[in-house]
Amino acid sequence: MRKKFFLIHCLIAGIVLISCTQKEKFDTIIRNGMIYDGNGDEPYKGDIGINADTIAFIGDLSNASAKKEVDAKGNAVAPGFIDTHSHHAGSNLFQHRDLIAAVSQGITTIIIGQDGGSNFPLSDFYKKLNDTAVAVNIGSYSGHNTLRDSVLGKDYKRFATQQEIDKMKILLQQDMEAGAFGLSTGLEYDPGIYSSNDEILQLAKVVTPFSGRYISHIRSEDRYFWKAIDEVITIGKEAKIPVQVSHIKLAMHNIWGKADSLLALFDAARKSGIDITADIYPYAFWNSTIKVLFPNRNFSDEKEADLILKEITLPEDIILGSYEVNPAYAGKSLAEIAKLENKTPARMLVELIARIDEWEKKNGRECQENIMATSMSEADIIKLMKWPHTNICSDGSSAGTHPRGYGAFTRVLGKYVNKEKALTMQQAIHKMTGLSAQQMGIKRRGLIKTGYFADLVIFNPETVSDEATVAEPHKLSEGIETVWVNGKIIFENKKTTELYPGKIIKRQSQN
Numbered sequence: 001m002r003k004k005f006f007l008i009h010c011l012i013a014g015i016v017l018i019s020c021t022q023k024e025k026f027d028t029i030i031r032n033g034m035i036y037d038g039n040g041d042e043p044y045k046g047d048i049g050i051n052a053d054t055i056a057f058i059g060d061l062s063n064a065s066a067k068k069e070v071d072a073k074g075n076a077v078a079p080g081f082i083d084t085h086s087h088h089a090g091s092n093l094f095q096h097r098d099l100i101a102a103v104s105q106g107i108t109t110i111i112i113g114q115d116g117g118s119n120f121p122l123s124d125f126y127k128k129l130n131d132t133a134v135a136v137n138i139g140s141y142s143g144h145n146t147l148r149d150s151v152l153g154k155d156y157k158r159f160a161t162q163q164e165i166d167k168m169k170i171l172l173q174q175d176m177e178a179g180a181f182g183l184s185t186g187l188e189y190d191p192g193i194y195s196s197n198d199e200i201l202q203l204a205k206v207v208t209p210f211s212g213r214y215i216s217h218i219r220s221e222d223r224y225f226w227k228a229i230d231e232v233i234t235i236g237k238e239a240k241i242p243v244q245v246s247h248i249k250l251a252m253h254n255i256w257g258k259a260d261s262l263l264a265l266f267d268a269a270r271k272s273g274i275d276i277t278a279d280i281y282p283y284a285f286w287n288s289t290i291k292v293l294f295p296n297r298n299f300s301d302e303k304e305a306d307l308i309l310k311e312i313t314l315p316e317d318i319i320l321g322s323y324e325v326n327p328a329y330a331g332k333s334l335a336e337i338a339k340l341e342n343k344t345p346a347r348m349l350v351e352l353i354a355r356i357d358e359w360e361k362k363n364g365r366e367c368q369e370n371i372m373a374t375s376m377s378e379a380d381i382i383k384l385m386k387w388p389h390t391n392i393c394s395d396g397s398s399a400g401t402h403p404r405g406y407g408a409f410t411r412v413l414g415k416y417v418n419k420e421k422a423l424t425m426q427q428a429i430h431k432m433t434g435l436s437a438q439q440m441g442i443k444r445r446g447l448i449k450t451g452y453f454a455d456l457v458i459f460n461p462e463t464v465s466d467e468a469t470v471a472e473p474h475k476l477s478e479g480i481e482t483v484w485v486n487g488k489i490i491f492e493n494k495k496t497t498e499l500y501p502g503k504i505i506k507r508q509s510q511n
Ligand SMILES: [Zn+2]
Pocket: 115, 186, 217, 246, 247
C-alpha cells in the first residue's frame, strides 16, 4: 500500500521534477543523465527510477537509493530503439538469443515478418518464443509471400484465383488472431511479384476489423516507382488502415532528386485522411538478392542488364555479399569479376544469375547469394529521413553482409546528427523511439515516461558511431554504454549479459 502511495506521489512529482523526499528504494536508479524522452523535445537532466519492468519515477532521486545504481553523467539516456523493419530474428534466433547485432546499437524492440516473409503460423512461433525468450521484444507482421507460398506452392508465377485468395485470407485471419500487427508485403520478390493489386487489396481488408496495419516493400523502388507508390496509397485509402512504406528509397538515377515530389504526394495523401508513413535506413546502398535487379524476370536479357548497369547501379557499385556458386567472388564487385573473366559487365551479370539457376538444379536447394548495390543519392536520403513521418529502421540481419545489421541506428546518430547535422539529436531519437512506437501502434514503449516499460539506452552523444563496414560488417558500434529491456540490463561493457527479458508484442488492442 505504502509503495502504491509513494508511486502516485512520485508520478505527480515527476511531472514537475520535484525530488522524492522519502528514502524509497528502487530496483534501479539511473542518475544524472541527459534525458531524451522520445517525444522530440529538448533533453533535460534527471534521474530515472525503475521498479521491476517499469519506469517508476523521473526527476531528482538524490534522496532515494536502489539495488543497482548507474551513473549516466555526461551521457544521454533515451528510450530503447525500436527497429520497425528488422531481419535480426533469423533462422538461428534461438541459438543466438542475445541478438548482439541489434542490442549493441541500442535496439530493444524489433518488428519482424517483413518484406512479405513471416514465421508461419505466427501462433507457433509465439509459443516457441514464449518458452524460450530472447533479449529483445519482438512483434511481427504476417507476410504475404509466406501466405502465398503456402497456398500456391511451386505454381506461383501467375495471378491467384479467387479461391486461393480466400484461402490466404483465412491464414492471414489466423495470424491476426495470434497478434500480428497486420499484413506485410515484399512485392519485388517471389512469389508476391506475381500478385495482382486486387489480391493485395483483398488481403489488406482482412486486417481492417482487427485495427491492423499494412507495411510494404513496394512493387518497385526504381523503374515502376510511382505506380508502386500509387498502389500503397490506394491500399491505405480503400482498406482504411495505416500504411507504411518500408525502407523508403529512390533507387534509380532518373528518379534521383525527386524526394520533394514524393513527399508532396505523401503529404497530400495524409491531408486526404490516409495514414501513410515510412521507415528508412541510413545507407546509399541496399542489400538484396541479385535477381531483384530484373523485375520482369528476363534474367538472360543482356540489353536489360545493360540498362540496369547504367540506370540503377554501376558495375563497380555492385558488390557480391555472398555467392555460393563461387565463394571466392564474395566481396568483389561486378566490375572486378567481369575483368577476371574477361567479359562485359552486362554479360557477366547475366551469367552470374544463370550459374545460380544451374547450381540450384544440381544441388536441389536454394543457393546462398546476395548483393550490395549503391543506387541512392545522399541528398534524397536526408530529405526522406527528415520527413516528419519517417522513422528509422535497420532492415538488417544478425548474419548479414550489409553493415546496417550492426550499425544502422548508431550511424544515424554519428553521421546524420553529429557530423552532417541533418537532424538534431532529439529529432533522431524521436524517429527511433516515440515515432516508431506510434507508427507501429505499440503502447507503453518508445518514451521515457512513468508507467512505460523500462526499455532504455545510455549512450555517449559525442562518440556514438557505427563501426560496421562492408569489409567488417559485424564490427560493434562505439558509444553505446548500457541497454535495458523491461528493466533488465542486456548489454554493457560492449558485451551482452545473457539475460533474456524480451516480451512478445502483439497488435495494440491485445497489448
Ligand atoms: Zn525489403
